[in-house]
Amino acid sequence: MTGPVTAPADPQSAEAPVPSSREVYRDLLVEFLNADERVVCLDSDTGLFNGVDFGKGAERYVNLGIAEQNLMGAAAGLARSGRTPYVNTMATFATTRALEQLKLDIALNDLPVRIAATHGGLSAGHLGATHHALEDLAVTRLLPNLTVVVPTDATTTAELLRQAQELPGPVYIRLGRDATPDLPSDAPPVELGKAQRLREGDALTIVATGPYPVHLALEAASALDAVGVATTVLNLHTIKPLDTRALVAAARASRAVVTVEEHWVSGGLGSTVAETIAELGLPVPVRRIGVGDRFAAGTGGQTHLLKRNGITVEAVLAAATEALGR
Amino acid sequence: MTELTGTAPAAGAWHGGPPAEHTLRVRELIVEMCGSAGGGHLGGSMSLVEILVTLYRSTLRVDPRAPDAPGRDILLLSKGHGAIGLYAVLAERGFFPEEELAAYGQPDSPFSAHPNPAVPGVEMPTGSLGHGLPQGVGFALAARFDNSDRRCFVVLGDGELQEGSVWEAAMAAGSLGLGGLVAVVDRNTLQITGPTEDAVGLEPLADRWRSFGWTVREVDGHDIDALRAAFDAIPADADRPTVVIAHTVKGRGLPYIEGQTRSHFARLTERPKKRALSTLRAQYRKAAQA
Incomplete structure (x- = not known):
């Protein structure tokens, strides 16, 4: 699986940035x-x-x-x-x-x-x-x-x-600091406490939270769809209370779950998703993308630090590939 | 608009009989709670008795039959380890029957060793030190927004003043000119390891508060007349918060532990409990004859 992948939009180069x-x-x-x-x-x-x-x-x-x-x-x-x-x-x-x-x-x-x-x-x-x-x-x-x-x-x-x-x-x-890209205009309305379903697919679920992780998830899903891996993208904007129903439904319908967050890989979205899936005994592998067990490496703007610390489309694709056993 | 707006009973009158009767009863209740299986914070509760009795029988606009009444004054026991002192005063004042204190420390009782808002009259849970004065800043700000003259009294331990958050709040309250905020420092001079001045010294304490923009009053914290006079004169300046530094004795009422560090926490078995109760009553009789 090596679909074409584009880098996330860089707000610093955007012509007319939306408000942060x-x-x-x-x-x-x-x-x-x-x-x-x-x-x-x-x-x-x-x-x-x-x-x-x-x-x-x-x-x-x-x-x-x-x-x-x-x-x-x-x-x-x-x-x-x-x-x-x-x-x-x-x-x-x-x-x-x-x-x-x-x-x-x-x-x-x-x-x-x-x-x-x-x-x-x-x-x-x-x-x-x-x-x-x-x-x-x-x-x-x-x-x-x-x-x-x-x-x-x-x-x-x-x-x-x-x-x-x-x-x-x-x-x-x-909240963030600088402006970040908008969600696609066809995204469904956001509802507190309910996962926002941004894409549908029956092979893989990517769960993300926060501006860049959600965009990375959408880009990865496009790339995966292009190579025949139909991918669901859930925006879990409400970490607590967790929309367990939506998460479980998506996980049950998928062969693997990948989480993406701008957070240490332990303790946040990935952990809450993994705990939920493990407790229910759902037979799906979970892979978590976030900052590893270290303080963020490098110096620079937000998008640079994301790339530098492994929160990238490539990382999502690699995790998905490995979890799906392809 | 808020649950705290409205009318309140007048402050300054004395609700009750001779003060010594009330302080005796409160001390007896404290000793009884220290006789429970888990024990209790004896010394720092005994030092608080006159302060809290004065507040609840004279100063605070509160109604024991309606502890959540709108417009009431707020009391926060920031030195939460004095909870049994607060529970005893609330019970003795009629917020709930004294007999309920027998449940102190029992499984699922509301009477935990630090203030529990499930107990009528307890406003906020405290116990981790340094939380009360910041909360008091919020209560006083809310009163200002409501154009209300209700006040917030925050009772602090002296050792507690080593917490930085106290001084964050003190600085903000002085700068904001929160005249409705009153800090009462139970200056019994002792913390768990010994004298405050041997740990991290607090002196010159009055000057420190003054330099943060507070009006300072110093008073004998076991003299109810002096406490009433000090509390009734608040605020001396509507645009300044007030601190009352109440000079007290840890373990007050039990001469054989007064001023001793070991009075901090006690689990009294039957004999020392009886000794304590008879000591308190003997002192009361002696004072009554004098």
């Missing part, structure tokens, strides 16, 4: 602040809101400074008082530096806090290992009561944020 997920979020939050008096924006000096006109919601924007533990604790106090705080920090700070506050203050109390976690995965690029978040999905999917969402593009970011707004409990939303 964090910019979509920022603009939507201004709308939420003005439409709903319960909404509060708690910032940790991210800079995301510089120059933003909050209108009459301006008094409910509070910059708590560079202090993520206080950020999470204060969000809990606000939520316990009937507010809906959106807390703003980077994914790695939300889930490791302030993990205990996320666990005890927010998740344990099942409070309606929305954690807007930018710089998910390798999107911090050349900012380096201190700013990469390759652990956040593993950490957040452990926490009871927490919903964990990874939007795929500008449209799904807005859709999932609107749907998450109605949830009574806490929500972790993994």
